[in-house]
Amino acid sequence: MHAPVATFPKRVAVAIHDKRLQAALEHASGGFVKKRAALVASLPEYEALRERARTVKEHVLANLDRYLERYEAEVERHGGHVHWASTAEEAREIVLAICRDAKARTITKGKSMVSEEIGLNDALEAAGYEVIETDLGEYIIQLAKEPPSHIIVPAVHKTREQVGDLFDEHHRPLGYTRHLTEVGEMVNEARQVLRGHFFRADVGITGGNFLIAETGSSIIVTNEGNGDLTQTLARVHIVTSGIERVVPTLDDALTFLRLLARSATGQETETYTTVSTGPRRADDLDGPQEYHVVLVDNGRSKMLGGPFREMLRCIRCGACLNHCPVYTAIGGHAYGWVYPGPMGSVLTPLINGIDTAYDLPNACTLNGRCQTVCPVKIPLPGLLRELRRQQFEGGMTPAPIRWALQAWAALAKRAGLYHLAMRIGIPMLGAFGRRRGALSWLPLAGGWTDTRDLPAPQGRTFQQAWSARNGARS
Amino acid sequence: MRVGLFVTCLADVMRPSVAFAAVKLLEDAGCTVVVPAKQTCCGQPALNSGDSTDARAIAKNVIAAFEGFEAVVGPSGSCMGTLRHDYPAMFADDPAWRARAEDLSRRSHELLSFLVDVLKVDRIDARYDGKVTYHDSCAGLREMGVKAQPRRLLASVKGLELVEMHGTEECCGFGGTFCVKYPEISTKMVDDKIAHIEASGADTVLGGDLGCLLNIAGRIRRQGKPVRVMHTAELLAGLGAQPSIGEAEKT
Numbered sequence: 001m002h003a004p005v006a007t008f009p010k011r012v013a014v015a016i017h018d019k020r021l022q023a024a025l026e027h028a029s030g031g032f033v034k035k036r037a038a039l040v041a042s043l044p045e046y047e048a049l050r051e052r053a054r055t056v057k058e059h060v061l062a063n064l065d066r067y068l069e070r071y072e073a074e075v076e077r078h079g080g081h082v083h084w085a086s087t088a089e090e091a092r093e094i095v096l097a098i099c100r101d102a103k104a105r106t107i108t109k110g111k112s113m114v115s116e117e118i119g120l121n122d123a124l125e126a127a128g129y130e131v132i133e134t135d136l137g138e139y140i141i142q143l144a145k146e147p148p149s150h151i152i153v154p155a156v157h158k159t160r161e162q163v164g165d166l167f168d169e170h171h172r173p174l175g176y177t178r179h180l181t182e183v184g185e186m187v188n189e190a191r192q193v194l195r196g197h198f199f200r201a202d203v204g205i206t207g208g209n210f211l212i213a214e215t216g217s218s219i220i221v222t223n224e225g226n227g228d229l230t231q232t233l234a235r236v237h238i239v240t241s242g243i244e245r246v247v248p249t250l251d252d253a254l255t256f257l258r259l260l261a262r263s264a265t266g267q268e269t270e271t272y273t274t275v276s277t278g279p280r281r282a283d284d285l286d287g288p289q290e291y292h293v294v295l296v297d298n299g300r301s302k303m304l305g306g307p308f309r310e311m312l313r314c315i316r317c318g319a320c321l322n323h324c325p326v327y328t329a330i331g332g333h334a335y336g337w338v339y340p341g342p343m344g345s346v347l348t349p350l351i352n353g354i355d356t357a358y359d360l361p362n363a364c365t366l367n368g369r370c371q372t373v374c375p376v377k378i379p380l381p382g383l384l385r386e387l388r389r390q391q392f393e394g395g396m397t398p399a400p401i402r403w404a405l406q407a408w409a410a411l412a413k414r415a416g417l418y419h420l421a422m423r424i425g426i427p428m429l430g431a432f433g434r435r436r437g438a439l440s441w442l443p444l445a446g447g448w449t450d451t452r453d454l455p456a457p458q459g460r461t462f463q464q465a466w467s468a469r470n471g472a473r474s
Numbered sequence: 475m476r477v478g479l480f481v482t483c484l485a486d487v488m489r490p491s492v493a494f495a496a497v498k499l500l501e502d503a504g505c506t507v508v509v510p511a512k513q514t515c516c517g518q519p520a521l522n523s524g525d526s527t528d529a530r531a532i533a534k535n536v537i538a539a540f541e542g543f544e545a546v547v548g549p550s551g552s553c554m555g556t557l558r559h560d561y562p563a564m565f566a567d568d569p570a571w572r573a574r575a576e577d578l579s580r581r582s583h584e585l586l587s588f589l590v591d592v593l594k595v596d597r598i599d600a601r602y603d604g605k606v607t608y609h610d611s612c613a614g615l616r617e618m619g620v621k622a623q624p625r626r627l628l629a630s631v632k633g634l635e636l637v638e639m640h641g642t643e644e645c646c647g648f649g650g651t652f653c654v655k656y657p658e659i660s661t662k663m664v665d666d667k668i669a670h671i672e673a674s675g676a677d678t679v680l681g682g683d684l685g686c687l688l689n690i691a692g693r694i695r696r697q698g699k700p701v702r703v704m705h706t707a708e709l710l711a712g713l714g715a716q717p718s719i720g721e722a723e724k725t
Contacts, residue, residue: 009656016658325645329662363656365649365663366522367612385522392524401523401655409520409528412483413535415512426487437722438695447654451661452692455488455720462481462490466509 008359011334020159021331028156032322035266036373043262053259054377056252057313060244061304067213067246068295074216078278080291088118091296095120095205095238096127098292102236104129104202110220110227111135112207113151113316114240114296116338117351120205132197134226136190143170149332151339152264152318157331160186194226204234204288208241209260209315210253211293217277218293219253221260221270228274237276237288243295244312250275256315259375263317299351307386311346313376320370320380326363335360342370342380349387355396361387422461430457475593477505478540480548480557480582483515484684489719492684495711496549496585503593505545512539516553521560522650533561537574545592546578549585549707551614552683557582559617584614585707586682590623597630602714607639607676608706609667609690611683615643620682624706628680631710639674641666648689664693671701678702678718680709691719 015021040046060067072082083098085091091114099107107129109115121142124131133142137155141148143166148154155163164180171193180186206227208218218239220227231237247253261267280287303312321327321341332340336357339347345360354361361384370380391397397405411418433439433456441449448454460468477500485492497507517532536557540546548554561575589595606628614620628636647653647663654660667690671679679701681687691703702718717723 009658012656012658016662325647325663325666326659329659329666359656363652363659365612365645365647365652365660367645367649368616369612369643369645372616385524388522388524389526390524392526397524401651405520405523405525406528409525409532412514412517412520413528413531415514415535415539418514419511422487435722437717438692438720440696445654447657448692450657451696452664452689453695453720455688455691455695457488458490460490462486462493463509463511465490466493467511 008334008336008363011336012330012363015330015334018331020162021157024157024159025328025331028150028153029322029328032264032266032319036262036319036322039262039266039268046262049255049259050375050377052255053315053375054313056247056255057376060247061309061312064243064246064304067248068243070213071211071216071246074213075278075291075293076216078216078291079281080216080278080293083292083294084297085118085294086297088296088298091118091240091294091298092120092123094294095240096123098236098238098290099124099127099129099203102203102290104236106130106197106201107132107203107205108197108201108230108234109133109135109138110204110206110222110230111138111154112205112240113148113338114207114242115205116148117298118240118296120240132194132201134194134198134224134230135222136187136224136226139190139194140166143167147333147338149340150318150321151316151341151343152321157333198229198233201230201234203236203238204230204232205238205240206231208239208245208293210256211239211241211246212248212250212253212275213246214249215277217250217275219257219273219275221257221273223265223267223271225272228272231274231276231288232286234288236290236292237279239276239291239293241293241295243297243300244314260315260317263315263319263373263375303350308346308350308383310378311343311350311383313378314343314347315376316343317375319373319375323369323373325365325367325369342384343378346380346383346387354387354390354394358391358396358398361385361391419461419463423464426457426461427459430459432456434459475505475544477507478543478546479507479509480516480536480540480546480550480553481509481513482548482550482553482684484688485549488688489684489705491708491713491716492549492705495705495707495713496547498711499585499589499598499707500547503589503595505593508543510539516556518553518556518650521556521564526564530564533564533575534571537561537571537578540578540581541574543581545588546582547585547588548582549705550683550685551584551611551618551620552685554582554584555613555617584618584620584682586623586627586710587618587620590626596626598627598710600630600710600712600714601632601634602678602709603633604678604702604714605635605637605676606678606680606709607637607671607674608642609639609646609671609679609681609686610643611681611686612643612645614682624680624682627710628706634709637674637676639670639676641670644670646686646690648683648685650685653689660689661693664689668694668697668699668701672699676701678704678709678714680704680706682706687719695720
């Protein structure tokens with residue numbers, strides 16, 4: 001994937017002043033939040049479903065080796081192949097080898113965040129393959145040569161006008177000369193262009209929303225049907241999936257599907273839910289000749305035994321992004337890697353190293369809204385706080401913050417000294433600002449006073465006033 | 475009932491009238507209020523910055539200072555959420571302190587939910603002539619279940635009209651040290667909040683956490699907007715006429 005540009009604060013500054021991005025974010029997140037809320041309110045068993053989903057995932061994580069082995073055996077029983085990749089690099093190598101053996105030239109892709117995580121497109125293109133993303137959002141950002149900015153709606157940051165311009169540039173050589181302004185027209189044009197690719201493709205790569213241990217099946221959900229064409233029309237179908245996506249039975253998958261659609265896009269169900277089990281059988285009318293599953297670890301098994309295990313429950317619905325006030329203020333690209341928002345702020349440091357993403361766990365108000373909408377009840381704020389703890393203890397917290405914190409804590413641990421210091425300092429601060437009611441500048445407090453006044457303290461501290469009052473009483 | 479008041483560090487130094495309001499509301503409801511002098515802060519700045527050693531040291535002081543009270547009450551959902559939910563988790567590997575933390579956890583309450591849910595107060599004798607909107611501070615709402623209680627008490631205030639703003643459950647962008655570490659994001663968030671407050675037509679915005687209120691008031695003052703910002707407890711305790719947060723004293 002593209003290396004992040006500049007630093008997090010710089011990316012934030014760019015995002016906040018990008019008017020088009022701000023308009024796109026406001027439009028998109030509001031819609032998802034409203035639709036999800038209405039559906040959740042109309043589903044009496046929603047809380048029971050959440051609890052069931054949480055329990056199933058915890059059970060799977062406690063027995064992950066067993067379910068993965070069962071899954072592998074079932075895939076192979078149906079004539080498919082399972083490949084284990086412990087790193088992103090291994091995963092890329094495996095996919096490249098399959099494509100090489102298949103003598104492929106053209107590769108279509110259904111939307112897959114694992115594929116983004118392992119940087120698959122860049123590797124395939126570098127090896128000379130023609131790679132075409134077929135999910136409309138992924139297709140748009142592929143044309144724009146950008147990473148996704150949302151795990152469900154990857155081009156959410158693009159306005160209709162920008163998409164129209166991209167289509168002008170890339171479709172004109174194919175004979176589509178009319179400038180489009182309506183969404184429906186753009187969808188139709190993309191559909192026509194993509195149709196040709198589907199028929200030419202040698203290999204189709206999809207993700208796997210769920211892997212079913214009892215049947216060896218992979219399930220994908222889409223709203224465009226592009227995933228079905230990707231995996232049915234090509235000679236070879238490759239599923240790329242994280243090892244944590246396995247669930248015991250098809251019945252269990254139904255629990256998750258009900259939660260996923262509602263949480264992700266505010267739909268009761270996605271338009272297409274497709275179960276694939278192995279390659280084409282002798283009496284099948286269509287389907288791939290080869291079926292491969294690449295199971296990607298890439299840091300997941302390391303999370304299994306530690307304080308971040310609960311993150312492995314994530315079903316990649318994106319509800320935490322849509323409900324995050326920081327995500328909706330800065331958009332996905334500011335996070336610097338493929339997973340944005342609260343889930344990304346946990347996953348990115350865990351996959352890439354907590355020293356490489358200092359800001360992500362810290363750029364959060366711990367408001368807790370993500371946790372309340374998470375369909376599998378991941379305690380995201382708690383996990384972010386645990387990352388902060390590891391950063392602090394690993395000496396990654398910037399020195400000025402550490403010093404200020406420790407100076408404050410030295411006082412806060414000693415009540416007598418603390419109250420004495422406040423008795424002296426606070427009335428002085430109050431005297432400065434009381435006439436206006438607020439201070440517009442304070443030394444070393446630019447983080448606050450650049451954009452805000454500091455309301456002046458009322459005068460004496462409460463503890464001082466209280467002991468005076470009670471002294472007078474007795 | 476003998477109640478220990480958890481003053482909160484922000485009320486102690488920035489706005490003592492919030493703590494005095496809490497004392498009045500608790501005394502009016504029949505409580506005997508005690509203010510342990512050995513309290514400073516709940517320790518969130520350390521806890522949320524990853525400094526678990528200092529956070530635990532501060533928590534131990536709070537636990538010790540508030541032993542023996544039937545209830546421990548504070549005018550903040552955020553601080554009381556720390557006492558109730560975070561303290562027990564902080565001592566997961568220390569059975570003796572964990573038991574003491576859990577004991578404090580069971581006795582810890584946010585002020586208004588304590589008045590309504592525990593003491594069964596359902597009306598307050600106060601007057602405020604104004605159009606008021608209430609901001610649901612995140613920790614109070616999500617950790618302490620504070621939502622209906624302040625609205626219920628505000629409904630009994632004479633002269634007060636309560637209007638709901640859009641996005642009342644959205645974070646104001648304070649987030650403790652977040653607001654100074656990431657001022658641009660924080661400012662964007664508080665600007666959205668202020669836009670919602672203004673659109674509601676309210677002349678006063680109330681909330682249950684001073685952190686949020688200082689953030690909102692600080693930005694409103696910088697922009698020179700006329701909206702008054704106050705802690706809900708202040709208005710309920712009849713202190714609504716004093717200068718609001720960040721407002722100059724009347725001359």
